[in-house]
Amino acid sequence: MTLSAEMLALQKEIEEYAREFGLSYPPVHFEMLDYRLINQVAAYDGFPARYPHWRFGMEYVRLSKSYAYGLHRIYEMVINTEPCYAYLLASNMPIDQKLVMAHVYGHADFFKNNLWFAHTNRKMLDEMANHAGRVRRHVERHGQEVVEDFIDACLSLDNLIDIQAAGIRRRPLLEPADEEDKTPTVRKLRAKDYMDPFINPPEFLAAQQRLLQAEQEQQKHFPAEPERDALLFLLEHAPLENWQRDVLDIVREEAYYFAPQAQTKIMNEGWASYVHTHLMTERALLPSELIDYADHHSGTVAIQPGHINPYKIGLELYRNIEDRWNRGAFGPEYEACEDVQARRTWDTLAGLGRAKVFEVRRIYNDVGFIDEFLTEEFCREQQLFTFEYNQTTEEYEIASREFQDIKRRLLFQLTNFGHPLIDIVDANYENRGELFLVHRYEGIDLDVPYAQDTLKNLYTLWTRPVHIETELEEGGKLLLSHGPNGSSKHTP
Amino acid sequence: MALLIDQDASRFRQIVRGKIKQNLKKYMSNGELIGKQGKDLVSIPIPQIDLPHFRFGDPRDGVGQGEGEVGTSLGPGRPGNGTGKAGDQPGAHILEVEVSLQELAEILGEELALPRIQPKSKNNVEGETSRYTSLRRVGPNSLRHFKRTYREALKRQLSSGVYSWERPNIVPIRDDMRYRSWKTYPRPDSNAVILYMMDVSGSMTQQRKELVRMTAFWIDTWLRAHYKNLTSRYIVHDANAHEVDAETFYHVRENGGTKISSAYEFCKKIIEREYGDGAANLYGFHFSDGENFNSEDDNRCLNLLTEALLPQMNLFGYGQVASGYGAYFLGTLSRIHDEKLVTAHIGDPDDIFDAIKTFLGKGA
Structure with missing residues (x-):
């Protein structure tokens, strides 16, 4: 269902703020869906149609059940296409829709600008529908079970892929046809018959032949x-x-x-959260909506012990970067400084924060993001830790709060999108x-x-x-x- | 409105059904379903339904966020990690799915090739139900059938020549109105009563009672699918019999000798007192280790069965839960030749499959 006039006006308003904030995005098309449809779309990874396969059904059954029991609800879905399609849950309050729209513009901007998405097919909506058609045809011809198996x-x-491959051509797509195979022979030196065994000793020839x-x-x-x-x-x-x-x-x-979505989970969700906090608190929010907004936002970035929330960690890291570049707290001079107090109050009035976060969202993926910007101070502020299984108590427990341990562990679980x-x-x-x-x-x-x-x-x-x-x-x-x-x- | 994904969802259910069928014997012999039964649903662990990948084994560490000193416990379950799918379901080669008891009964029936039960025809029709499947020309507006009304109006306008292609303006008049209405259907009412009897003398160990419990679960499941109202009654006996609730039935322990006739006598009394009118479908299932007091009591049992119980009942099943293959009471019962009497030997959990097949294979 397309948006009501009221919602369209809201979208126009939010889009205005998004442009003002400096985002660039393809046209965003919102659809209002009831819970059944949004569960279907979610089971289809955000697409309105996929090829027939039971795993989508399994996901749908799971989502429907947990929605029915009130365990979770999907506020928003957005896919990387042009135009960018986003789905809203019809039963949400207008303030939720407003927040979701602001969040969606963050994602739309990220999809368009982040380099890791540069090679993705923006017409994937059509492509997915084609895939569905092709698979259905194979099913008709060869039978459901055969194709399904x-x-x-x-x-x-499907995780045996080369995630860097989209950006690098490692070899020509098709190798040139091989020349006819010839058994190589060692070339003899010219010699008179009687001299031949001396000039071309047979054991040497045999050795050469083996080498070849x-x-x-x-x-x-x-x-x-x-x-x-x-x-x-x-x-x-x-x-x-x-x-x-x-x-x-x-x-x-x-x-x-x-x-790329698996490669940029923290950055993408962090960026969308960063965007919605700015659009909402600086422009869109009405005084009467403040409490509902705060409630919803804090739910999004809530932390549980033993859990890394990509929304939270991403948002805080962008904020941290913005703050550091605003204060000029980077570069060799800052790095060399060992006085904790001086580092904390460091300020060269550089004011580069906003420009830096826009640059970061363009050129990094999660691995680079963490590797480059996770600092010891940040880990301490955010109370990050590593945990381990304790054999004797048979429970998981906090193992370390050391910066190096945390960073190594975090990078490890992000490398090759965790596979x-x-x-x-x-x-x-x-x-x-x-x-x-x-x-x-x-x-x-x-x-x-x-x-x-x-x-x-x-x-x-x-x-x-x-x-x-x-x-x-x-x-x-x-x-x-x-x-x-x-x-x-x-x-x- | 049907969704596109309904096809995938029903395919998924079909696969689940197939897996349950494949593993039915295992479910029957390890009894893991019993604790997971709700009112209409049972939760079933299905092995190997997800897609395997090359992936890391359960990593026993990770990164988290929050308060706490080094060494603070995070609890026994693996804390989820939000950056990958790895932590979603620990050790997730097993998936729990919910299946309705009705469906489980169907699967059981298909796999064991059980015949459907024909309830006793006595007093088969009881009461009527009404369903809105009909149409009338009068009725309240709330029940107006819009499509039919429109069709009538269109028909009238077409036949009277009022209809114009340029301005298709269909206005129903009073005669066109159609309303939903009800029809009455006879409602077959079938009641069944299962009388479970169990020997709780000292020789019936907890293990043997567990076998009874597992067998009874499947009997319940199957019979519930065939009768509208199913009541289970529980009778325990050693040398005396008395009625208890289900919980007590499986857990009570007494130390008397065994007089099986006491249970049959008690059973007979219940039937005479409460189900004497013959309206209910009666099932009796008796479980014992087969060591009856003496042959005199054996004879009394045979008499009670042939004279009082079997004529009244649809089916009487005797399950001998004993590890040995001694005949005992099983041998005594073989003297009765009546197709309403079925007997099975349940020595260990693997025998339940066959016992259920014997018990329910009569279609009675």
């Missing part, structure tokens, strides 16, 4: 470099039927579309056409039962045995395999 297998691998062959083996190594974009690799090299390739292509495209780094290293493992993956171990074990089930799905696509090598916390390597005889696991 294959989608399940693809989805199970080894070199050729190396060239034949496939893939030549470890490949992180496993979905692309499978798309190009797995023995798939055309419809299967199409499904895999759809899953891959959607995975890449959603990846393990996995490469395809060899597609002709042991010269048997088997697929060999390596988990780039960084200190946390893979979930082994999950990994075994995932391998099973990988085997569905590759059709030859598949292996993944990982390490264990207690030391040593672990090789998991799946083939026609089922799963196996051993420590080499």
